[in-house]
Amino acid sequence: MKRLAALVVALLAAPGWAQEADAPPPKRYPPPPIDSILLAKRVGSGFRPALPEGFKLLDFEAPEVLATIEARELVYAETDYFRLVSTVPPQKVAPETWPRIRETLQMLAPRYPQLKRGFPVLQGELLAHFFAVHMHRAMVDAWKTFGSDMGTYEQYLRDYKHGPYMRQKNKFEIYLFGNREAYLRFSDRFTGRLYRDGVRHRAPVTDVLVVLLPPPPGGARDLNGWVATVIHNWIHNVLMSEIKNSYVIPIWLDVGFAHWFERREGPHDCFCFDESGAPPRFASGDWLPRIHNLITTAKVPEFADFFDKTTLAQFDGVEHAISYSLVDYLIRERVAGLKPFCDIRREKPGTQREHFQEAWDESPSLFFEKWRAWAREHYTKKGRLALKDPPAVLR
Numbered sequence: 264m265k266r267l268a269a270l271v272v273a274l275l276a277a278p279g280w281a282q283e284a285d286a287p288p289p290k291r292y293p294p295p296p297i298d299s300i301l302l303a304k305r306v307g308s309g310f311r312p313a314l315p316e317g318f319k320l321l322d323f324e325a326p327e328v329l330a331t332i333e334a335r336e337l338v339y340a341e342t343d344y345f346r347l348v349s350t351v352p353p354q355k356v357a358p359e360t361w362p363r364i365r366e367t368l369q370m371l372a373p374r375y376p377q378l379k380r381g382f383p384v385l386q387g388e389l390l391a392h393f394f395a396v397h398m399h400r401a402m403v404d405a406w407k408t409f410g411s412d413m414g415t416y417e418q419y420l421r422d423y424k425h426g427p428y429m430r431q432k433n434k435f436e437i438y439l440f441g442n443r444e445a446y447l448r449f450s451d452r453f454t455g456r457l458y459r460d461g462v463r464h465r466a467p468v469t470d471v472l473v474v475l476l477p478p479p480p481g482g483a484r485d486l487n488g489w490v491a492t493v494i495h496n497w498i499h500n501v502l503m504s505e506i507k508n509s510y511v512i513p514i515w516l517d518v519g520f521a522h523w524f525e526r527r528e529g530p531h532d533c534f535c536f537d538e539s540g541a542p543p544r545f546a547s548g549d550w551l552p553r554i555h556n557l558i559t560t561a562k563v564p565e566f567a568d569f570f571d572k573t574t575l576a577q578f579d580g581v582e583h584a585i586s587y588s589l590v591d592y593l594i595r596e597r598v599a600g601l602k603p604f605c606d607i608r609r610e611k612p613g614t615q616r617e618h619f620q621e622a623w624d625e626s627p628s629l630f631f632e633k634w635r636a637w638a639r640e641h642y643t644k645k646g647r648l649a650l651k652d653p654p655a656v657l658r
Contacts, residue, residue: 288414290407290412290414291412291413291414292403292406292407292412292413293343293344293399293403293413295370295396295399295400296342296343296392296395296396296399297370297371297373297374297396298374299342299343300340300341300342300392300395301315301339301340301341302338302339302340302388302391302392303338303339303340304336304337304338304339304387304388305329305336305337305338305339308330310339314326314339319469320346320348320436321436321453321454321466321471321473322466322467322468322469322471323453328453329348331448331449331452332348332350332440332445332449333442333445333448334350334440334441334442334445335350336350336352336386336387337349337350338350338387338388338390338391339391340388340391340392340394340395341434342395342399344399344402344428344429344434344435345395345398345428345434345435345436345437346434346435346436346437347391347394347395347398347436347437347438347439348436348437348438348439349390349391349394349438349439349441350439350440350441350442350445351390351391351394351439351440351441351483351489352386352441352483352484353384353385353386353390353484354384354385354386354390354484354486354489355382355384355385355484355486356368356382356383356384356385356486357382357486358382359487360486360487361487361490361528361529363397363400363490363527363528363529364393364397364486364487364490364528367393367396367397367400368383368385368393370396371389371392371393371396374392375389375392377389385486394437394439394489394493397490397493397494398437398493398494398497401494401497401498401501401524402429402497402501404524404657405498405501405502405505405520405524407656407657408594408598408601408656408657409505409601409602409605410598410599410601410602411505411602416428416429416430428504429501429504429505430504430505430507431470431471431472431504432469432470432471433469433470433471434471435471435472435473435474435500435504436466436471436472436473436474437473437474437476437493437497438473438474438475438476439476439489439493440475440476440477440478441478441483442477442478442483443477443478446475446476446477447477449475450462450475454473454475459477460477460480460542461474461475461476461477461492461496462474462475463496463499463500463535472500472503472504474493474496474497474499474500476492476493476496479491479492487528487529487531488531490528490529491525491526491528491529491531491533492525492531492533494524494525494528495521495522495524495525495533495535496521496533496535498520498521498524498525499517499520499521499535502516502517502520502521503517505605505609506605506608506609507609511608511609512608513569513570513608513615514569514572514573514574514575514577514578514586515569515570515572515578515582515585515586515589516586516590518535518575518578518582518583518586518587519586519587519588519589519590519591519593520590521533521535522583522584522586522587522590523587523590523591523594526550526587530547530548530549532544532545532547534580534583535575543578543579543580543582543583544580545580545581545583545584546584549647550584550587550588551588551642551647551650552642552644552647553584554584554585554587554588554638554642555638555639555642555643557581557584557585558635558638558639558642559639562581563581563585563635564581564582564585565628565631566589566627566628566630566631567627567628568582569582569585569586570615570616570619570627588634588638588642589631589634591638591650592633592634592637592638594654594656594657595650595654595655596637597623597630598654598656600622600623600624601622603621603622604618604619604622604623607621607622
C-alpha cells in the first residue's frame, strides 16, 4: 500500500499532470442563432409574430422607426447580440455564389428544406436569418483573433457593471435597404447623414453602434456583394467594441481588419471613406500579386507613416491594401499580440507606438520588416497556395 500511495503521489506531481490541472478552461463561444432567434415579418401595420414591447431603435420607439421604412417586404431579426432590419429583395444562389455563403446555408438547411435544392432563392425570413447567422460566424471568428470568448465579456460586465453586448450597453443594430432612395431618406431622418455607400453611427442616447447600408455597387440582387459589404461594416463595429473607443483604434488596423474579413468571403472591394472625400481604389480581384509587386519594387510606404495618419481621408488605395496585408500577417503569424494590444489601447494612456511595442515586444519598424519578408515569400504564386488554408487561430 505504501508503494501504491507513493506512485499516486509521484503521478500527481509529474509535469504532465500539473499542466493539465493548471490548463485554462476551454473557450466558450455562443452557438450560431439557428433556433435562438426572433424572426418577424411585417404584415399590414404589424408584425407576425408580434415584436416585443418597449424597446428602442436608433433612440426612438421601435414601431415608430420601422413604420418609416417603405418597402414591399420588411423582416426584423434579433439575436443575443444584435438587431437586424432587412428589406433586401430575394437573392438567387448561383454557381458563382461564394463557398462561405454556401457553408452558412448548409447550417440552415435542417430548418429550411428549400435549401436542399441546388440553387434556391433566399427571401423573407430565410434571407434575414442567413444574414444573422453569417454575421454571427464572422463575429465569433473575430473574437478568436482577439483571444476573447463569452467569459471575456462576462468578466468585463462584472468589473465595470456595463456592456453586456461585447462591452456595449445595448444590442448592435444593422439596417439593410433594398432601395437606395429609401436608405437615404431613412439615414437623413435618423442620423442626419447622407453617405453614399453606407453609414456607421453611434446613437447618442442609447449608445448603440449602428450600421445602415444601401444595395452594394453590383445592385440589390448581388448576394456576394451584399455579404462582402455587410461583413466589412459589421467587423468595423466588432473591432470598435473590442477596443471600446473609436478614437484610439489605429486607422491601419480598423481598415485592414475590415478588408481581411471581407476578402475572406471573396474577391470584393469595400472602401470606407470620409463623407467629404471620394472612395479610394486599388486592384480588382486578388490583391496579393499586386501587393507583392509593391514590395518587390520598393513602393510600400513605411509603417511609421501609418501611425501618423488619424483619419480615413489620409489613406489612399495602396495604404488600404498594405493595411489588409499587415492584418493578414498579424492574424496568420503574430495573433498573440492582438489581444494585449486591444487591451492596452482600451485601458491605458500612451501613444500607439508605445502600445505596439508593449504588445508585440518589438518596435513597429522591426515588425514591418518581418511582415515585408513574410509577404515577399507568401504572396508569390506558389506561396499563395498555402494561404488558402485558414489561419491556425480560426481552424
